[in-house]
Amino acid sequence: MRAVTVTPGVPGSLRLTRDHPEPPTEEGGILVEALAVGICGTDHEIIEGHYGEAPPGGDTLVLGHEALGRVIEDPSGTLQRGDLVAGIVRHPDPVPCANxxxxxxxxxRNGQYTEHGIKALPGFARDRWRLQPKFAVGLDPVLAPVGMLLEPASVVAKAWDHIERIGGRAEWQPQLVLVTGAGPIGLLAxxxxxxxxxxxxxxxxxxxxxxxDLVRALGATYHTGTVGELDFEPDIVVECTGAPVVVLDAMCKAGPAGVVCLTGVSSGGRSIDFDAGALNxxxxxxxxxxxxxVNANxxxxxxxxxxLARADQDWLGSLITRRVPVxxxxxxYAHQPDDIKVVLDFTL
Known part of the structure; x- marks a missing residue:
């Protein structure tokens, strides 16, 4: 069985293993045939050796957390053979904490969670994988070409869930939204x-x-330049770049009773001269x-x-700028300038 793997903490260890073991039944009763895996910045950080943790007892991590597959068998009856399925990435910690x-x-609350393809659980970039029913998400057949977008969409769905919960603290009728960053998370937001x-x-x-063009096709307005140059105060800001200057500008830009959701992760190590008192x-x-x-339940x-099932499927398909055979x-995993979402395709 093929699997795309790394040795966590070792830069340049990305490889295609052709004799990877079949997924053990301990991983779950649902056996899935891989169709595709989306690639994101987290994968690149793991490949560069900055992040990642192999499952206990080993030194190899199978990559891939943006999964799309087709059910081979499900003894539980939760899904049927041939159903499209995605795997929830994060699993609860064993304690477990209250959440x-x-x-x-x-x-x-305690950081002992595990994550497929990231932290102590094998990922989905392999020919076959297994899931427990509670971590298997069935997909509408219409999503067959784009179902690997479910993981980033889940991150965005959580962000909107929390934005609306916070906004509900008072009478709130938001009208204007600013999204900073037009990568996959920003476009899905x-x-x-x-x-x-x-x-x-x-x-x-x-x-x-x-x-x-993707932004305009949504009926939204596209801007370049800086946040400070915008001539409106948004009710909601969804910050998706993680760029420190953009983050700070976004925090300052929201209108009265505004909500700013930060989804981009900054790399750190950079100091900015900033008036924190004025922001406060x-x-x-x-x-x-x-x-x-971050993440999603x-x-x-x-x-x-x-x-995703309600969205324009052609528009969703346009987010996938490259499909690469395994x-x-x-x-x-080699970035190109116009990349939005690159997909490792197991069917090609």
Whole structure:
């Protein structure tokens, strides 16, 4: 069986293993044939040796957490043979903490959670994998070409869930949304905003390539330049770049009673001369909220599946800029300038 693997902590250890063991039944009763795996920045960080943890007792990690597969067998009857399925990435910690105990493993309090293809669980970049029923998300057949987008969509679904919960602290009728960054997370955040009937603005540094047209195809407005140059105050900001200057500008830009959700992860190690006192004054006097959001629990995966099924499928397909056969795996992990979402395709 083929599997794309790394040795965590060892840069340059990316390889295609052709005799990888079949997935043991301990991983779950649902046996799945891999169709595709999406690639994101986390994968690149693991390949560079910055992150990643092999399963206990080994030194090899199978990559891949943005999964799409087709059910081979499911003795539990949860899914049928031939059904499309995605695997929930994070599993609860074994203690469990209070959050993991009630299925909110995305809010794990002690950090002992595990994650497929990232932390102590084998990923989905292999010909076959297994799932427990509670971590298997069935997909509408219409999503066969784009179902690997479910994992990033689940992250966005959680962000919107929490934005709306926070906004509900008072009478709240948001109209304007600013999304910073037009990568997969930013574009999916814009999609879910449009589905909510909001006026959406997306800011990105790219002036060419597919991103401006993808934003406009949603009925949203595309901007370049800086956050500070925008001539409106959004009710909601979804920050998806992780760029420190953009993060700080986004926090300052929200209007009164605004909500700023940070989904981009900054690399750190950079200092910026910034008036923290002025930001504090603005947040307090305008009752603004800034919060971070990452990962997702089962509820968010289900919400994401519904959102993707409602979306324009041609538009979703346009987010996938390259499909690379498994045998050409190095090409999939080599970034190209116009990449949005690159997919490692097990069917080619």
């Amino acid at each position: 993991c105990a009630v299925g909110e493993w995305d809010m794990c 814009a999609l879910l905003a449009v589905q909510r009937g909001l006026a959406v603005h997306v800011l990105d540094r790219n002036t060419t390539g597919p991103k401006p 004054r603005e947040l307090v006097l305008e009752n603004n909220v800034v919060f971070g959001s 089962r509820r968010h995966w289900d919400l994401a599946a519904e959102a 045998e050409a795996y190095p090409e999939a």
